[in-house]
Amino acid sequence: MELRELFNSLTLSDSDPITQQQLDQVSSLPGQSFNVDFAHYAGYVTVNEQSGRALFYWPTQATEDPASKPLVLWLNEGPGCSSIAFGMAEEVVPFHVNKDGKFVYLNPYSWNTVANLLFLDSPVGVGYSYSNTAEDIRSNDDKRTWHYVPQLSQAIVRYNKANTGRPINIKGYMVGNALTDDYSDHVGLFQFMWAAGMISDQTYNKANELCDKESFIHPSPECERITDIAYDEMGDIDAYSIFTSTCTGNGVTKRLRRKWHVVNNLILLCSSVVGTGDVPARFSYICARLIPTASTRYIIDALNLTTISPWLLGMKMAR
Numbered sequence: 300m301e302l303r304e305l306f307n308s309l310t311l312s313d314s315d316p317i318t319q320q321q322l323d324q325v326s327s328l329p330g331q332s333f334n335v336d337f338a339h340y341a342g343y344v345t346v347n348e349q350s351g352r353a354l355f356y357w358p359t360q361a362t363e364d365p366a367s368k369p370l371v372l373w374l375n376e377g378p379g380c381s382s383i384a385f386g387m388a389e390e391v392v393p394f395h396v397n398k399d400g401k402f403v404y405l406n407p408y409s410w411n412t413v414a415n416l417l418f419l420d421s422p423v424g425v426g427y428s429y430s431n432t433a434e435d436i437r438s439n440d441d442k443r444t445w446h447y448v449p450q451l452s453q454a455i456v457r458y459n460k461a462n463t464g465r466p467i468n469i470k471g472y473m474v475g476n477a478l479t480d481d482y483s484d485h486v487g488l489f490q491f492m493w494a495a496g497m498i499s500d501q502t503y504n505k506a507n508e509l510c511d512k513e514s515f516i517h518p519s520p521e522c523e524r525i526t527d528i529a530y531d532e533m534g535d536i537d538a539y540s541i542f543t544s545t546c547t548g549n550g551v552t553k554r555l556r557r558k559w560h561v562v563n564n565l566i567l568l569c570s571s572v573v574g575t576g577d578v579p580a581r582f583s584y585i586c587a588r589l590i591p592t593a594s595t596r597y598i599i600d601a602l603n604l605t606t607i608s609p610w611l612l613g614m615k616m617a618r
Contacts, residue, residue, distance in 0.1 A: 351431025487594025
């Protein structure tokens, strides 16, 4: 419910939005030795005053004529992963962190060259978002973007139908590499690893046998053991981009890289506590081993979706 409460608070807040905007504007970042030609902000929106529930947000304006550019709301999937830690710090934003962790540099491929970006840590318990009421954290479901992004889009579509005079100009949504269906995700994962020559025939066959119908997040001990064997056979390969060099800084071991969700919990990128509309789209990274292209193909077929464009800028699009 936090996203709905957020939009309500943005609409109904009695505070002066211009004053709050000025207070939230970021003048510079630690390790930033250069000026930028766009504005960006960071702060909290209280979505429930009674329980002290607040969501952390970080909007970044487009580099040119932001008033004419679309707004992209970025929500990292999890469970429990921070949009600030990943989307904001590592993926599509203007600032990337140097390997030494001390300085930032400009990302020439930042999405704010074509759109305004809004990164939101949601639900509470994720990233910098918090609640003063412990029950808010305990009651959070195992939320994933495959669920709440389509649901938010559907809510907007329904709002537009009921409020034709003031519709929200939504263009669509994208869900990338989302955990969607245990069977499709497991089958696609092992098929991708096997087809890329990263695991043996024996491991591939055993993984399909032991992990069939198993939970992707909470597998059986047998499925987890064969998955560990598959990771061992894969070796020092970056699961997010199998053809690029792995990160070896800060003493990150091979086993911790294999258990990336464990690393995330240790450095608080993902919280271990947090546990279809009219404009859908899903895409997959071609070279990523985590929820790879093969899994996306299986789930598109399972949902009986129509592929509207075979490939678009390296993405497979379905409706």
